[in-house]
Amino acid sequence: MARGLTVLCWAVAAPGLLWATVRLLGVERGPLVQLLAFTPYVAAWSLVPVTLALALRRWWPAGVAVAAAVALIAVVVPRAVGGATDVEGPTLRVLTANLLAGAGDAETLVRLVRQHEVDVLAVQEFTPEAAARLDAYGLAGLLPHRELNPVVGTSGSGLYSRFPLTGTGVRENPGGFTQAYGTLTAPGAAPATVESVHPMAPYALGKLRDWERDLDGQPRATPGGPLRILIGDFNATLDHAPLRRLLSSGYRDAADAAGAGLTGTWGPYLPDRRHSSDRGPAIRRIAARITGDRIPPVTIDHVLVDRRVGVRDVSVLRLPGSDHRPVYAELALPRGDLRG
Incomplete structure (x- = not known):
């Protein structure tokens, strides 16, 4: 049971990290070009793996999820703040x-x-x-x-x-x-x-x-x-x-x-x-x-x-x-x- 929960946390944390990496490095190719248009939605969703991993006390997946969330939110939120x-x-x-x-x-x-x-x-x-x-x-x-x-x-x-x-x-x-x-x-x-x-x-x-x-x-x-x-x-x-x-x-x-x-x-x-x-x-x-x-x-x-x-x-x-x-x-x- 514990192993299954760890796998679950990694399964939901890894996609956010991959998405953030593609976005930050600007290396979108193929279908990723179309998918990247939805980055603001993924940034909002990125808080879900953080919450899940922290709630289950899976610290390594939580750290990865936090890193991905911070990166995605950092590139998206300024668009709503402006000035x-x-x-x-x-x-x-x-x-x-x-x-x-x-x-x-x-x-x-x-x-x-x-x-x-x-x-x-x-x-x-x-x-x-x-x-x-x-x-x-x-x-x-x-x-x-x-x-x-x-x-x-x-x-x-x-x-x-x-x-x-x-x-x-x-x-x-x-x-x-x-x-x-x-x-x-x-x-x-x-x-x-x-x-x-x-x-x-x-x-x-x-x-x-x-x-x-x-x-x-x-x-x-x-x-x-x-x-x-x-x-x-x-x-x-x-x-x-x-x-x-x-x-x-x-x-x-x-x-x-x-x-x-x-x-x-x-x-x-x-x-x-x-x-x-x-x-x-x-x-x-x-x-x-x-x-x-x-x-x-x-x-x-x-x-x-x-x-x-x-x-x-x-x-x-x-x-x-x-x-x-x-x-x-x-x-x-x-x-x-x-x-x-």
Whole structure:
């Protein structure tokens, strides 16, 4: 009986240690890439082996469990604590939304832009039909400047702005998704290049190479030069090594800075049947496709900002018709010319 309890304690303690090791060393491979997105849940669960081993007085398993729990909690808890970083400078309000192949409710999205006085809107999975619906609900009057690449399906991208855009363009990731970008200058602020980010999702083992290559190919921050802001569906959490490498170039995650870094942005967010005016048979098929994805929400939509940019507020909103939740961030841009 005593031996069995010892084996039980080791059986529940060892997985947490392995998970913490993979996370800390950034060596996720194969199915571990997908699993690592759930690290916040594992961090919460890691207290169970500690409690069990201590209650049964199995000190070696308890020590291992404590080490794993401390490591996991240490990387997760700061996302809920934050401490918004502000700078003295003009405000820029940004919003990102994945439209689920154009199925996201256009009326709701335009209402969010109006309600939050959004200056920049980045959209992914952006289709010609979505572009037309957004303008029909008044987006052209709110955000008249744009760089758009609407595509039937999931590869389209768009960037809308209240302020004129220069240096605009659209680039295609190796994984196939496109990203619209442009440089804007808010009144009194330094110019900032904004990009609507959408790397390949690691939904299958055969896509992992494209996923990592797409993330590693994202524009690095230029701490001694122009400001960069990356907003969109990164298909990665803060527990994935490629996203952490991108952050280490000189970005901060706005939600993490604001203490909202544990709010899920993708998961079991099924299309809201109360909003059916914009949907047809194709969108119903998409809704059916995601109905089975009953997984705990994970945080894969982000606003990454140059570390010279302040973060005043971050909110995760709702968009009927999409399996993602939009992310809104109120930023503070530095003054002056930082073009280097």
